[in-house]
Amino acid sequence: MGRPTFKIDQHRLRALREEKNLTQAALAFLVAQHLGTPETETLSRHYQRIEENGQTSIRYANALAALLGVSMAVLQGIDDPDPSAYLDHIEKLIGDQLSTGxxxxxxxxxxxxxxxxxxSALRYLAEDIAEAIEGALLVRNPVKIAELLRLTRLSEAELLAPANVRGFWFISVRSRTINCTEVVDAxxxxxxxIGEIMREFLSHHPHDSSVRMWRDRPWVRLEIYRPRTRDRMHVDFTRFQPHAGGxxxxxxxxxxxxxxEPGITEHAFANADVVTGFSGHTVPGDLHRLRLIVTEHDGHYDKVLRRMVIRGDIDNLPETVEDNFAAECLSRVLFVNWLTAGLRMALMPYLARRPAPDWHVTSDAVGVNITLENPRFPGPVLADxxxxxxxxxxxxxxxxxHVPVREKDNVDLQTKIKEWLAEGYDRIDTADSVPEFEPI
Known part of the structure; x- marks a missing residue:
């Protein structure tokens, strides 16, 4: 019985060796030193056979991976090469070609x-060619492959070895209303x-919606649920490596x-009411714990003086009211409206200390800003x-x-505060009736 062999990707091995600027003989010598084997005249020939057929022992493969600074998966061609390493390889290849004249x-x-x-001309050229090679792996256009072969002077096997510049992704979307599969790069x-898919699916029935995210490697899976229509959307996506067989x-x-992960989480927070992240943690975990935080600033975002916590007497919400709103899939709306009523009682005594036209109210994806006009620079742009x-x-x-919040919800709150300012507010004579800001 012959000795067991271990299969590695010989094209990947050659590319990795060239990235290290090692000859076959030099790498064979390093492996012998690493394994503590004697130096013989056959070292180079033994290594050459490995680059020819990809067959070696697992002990020798482990030594190669260690010396080349990669995982065994990369050496086997299972994992993509590092993008920067791949670009370095293409840049060296182009440099060698240019040096011939x-x-x-x-x-x-x-x-x-x-x-x-x-x-940066050489690097930019390497990026353009690397992206063209990566694209050729997916489409397998014979005209484009022939063009790249002439340009790079690589063999077809070397040209079609796994590339990693932008990366390819496969997306599958399934629901009662939307079903599609797509391939995107980068x-x-x-x-x-994913942001587009979430917005489209939740735009008409956003209330009490939820997004759950988890990993089922190599897949990333999302479940998007809108209870108003009892419709669940499943979005599954993964990276893939194209090859001749598929x-x-x-x-x-x-x-x-x-x-x-941060990007997908941000989309979920901007489109749904409840989000379960990749860690398995759900926010908000309990609507009764929702609060509005008002921070007091000294002119700028980073100059926070104090804060006020608006709890809105949520604990006294009648149970029948909660049940009725839940049946209409409007639980989040109920709790936020309850908090908003508490916000008016807490905040307006402070805003009423200045004329209403001095205040400017704006909103963004995170919250609502209230700025005070600077007498030296009138107008909202330079307001503090x-x-x-x-x-x-x-x-x-x-x-x-922080909990999920849609930008439209912040716009609605902005509109309410503007209405409060327009309506005016009777100052409260009893100081104890005005909620106090507290140190942070």
């Missing part, structure tokens, strides 16, 4: 890049598309996750920030976390 097509392309930015495109699902990299209002959940006494 015979690749006139590359020289012309470099000259065009240099006319725009001479310093994690930024995934984020943008698509191979692969796990996202840590770089993908770094940009993906005085109060900022946002919705939170009080998870423990005096401990708060």
């Amino acid at each position: 015979t690749n006139h097509a590359l020289q012309d392309m470099l000259a065009k890049q240099a006319s725009r930015d001479e310093t 994690v930024s495109s995934v984020n943008y598309r 698509l191979k699902w692969i796990d996202s990299s840590w770089r993908d996750d770094f940009f993906l 920030l005085r109060y900022r209002i946002h919705l939170v959940e009080e998870t423990m006494p005096s401990e708060f976390v």
Whole structure:
């Protein structure tokens, strides 16, 4: 019985070796040192056979992975190469081709890049060619592949080895009303598309809606629910690597996750009422713990003086009222309106201390801003920030976390505060009746 062999991706191995600027003989020598095996004349030939057929022992493969600074999965071609490492490989390849002085097509392309930015021309050219190679892996257009073969002077096997510049993603959407599958490239495109899907699905029936996110590697899965129509949407997406036989699902990299998870969470917070994140934590966990926080500022966002917590007497909400609103899928609306009534009683005594035209009310994706006109610079643009209002959940006494809130909800609150200012407010004579701001 022959010795067991271990399969690695010989094209990936060669690319990794070239990135380290190592010859076959040099890498073979390093492996021998790493394994503590004697140096013989056959070291180089043994390594050459590995680059030819990808067959070696798992012990030798582990040594190669350690010396090249990659995981075994990368060496096997299971994981994509690091994007920066792949671009470095393509840039070196182009540099080698240009140094021969015979690749006139590359020289012309470099000259065009240099006319725009001479310093970074080679890197930009490498990015353009790397993206073209990655695109060729998906479409397999023979004309485009032939063009790239002439340009890079690679073999077809080397050209069609796994690439990683922007990355490809497969998205599947299923619900009673929307069903589609899509392919997009780059994690930024995934984020943008998921945001579009959420907005479209929840725009007409947003109240008491929920989004649940979890990982089923290599898949990322979302469940979007709108109780008003009892419709659930399932969105599943994953990275994939195209090859001649089809698509191979692969796990996202840590770089993908770094940009993906916060972006998806932000979309969920901007479109739904309840969000269960990738950690399994749900916010808000209890509508009875919703609060409005009013922070007092000294002209700027970062100059916070004090805060006021609006609890709105939520604990005294009649149970029958809660049940009626829940039956209409308007529980969140009920609690926010209750808090808004409490906000008027708490905030207006402070706003009434200045003429109503001096105040300017605006809103953004997070909350509502109330600014005070600066006498030296009239108008809302240079007005000083005085109060900022946002919705939170009080998870423990005096401990708060942000909760999902739609931008339209903040616009509605902005409109209410403007109406309060227009209506005017009778000053309260008893100082004890005015809620106090507290130190943070």
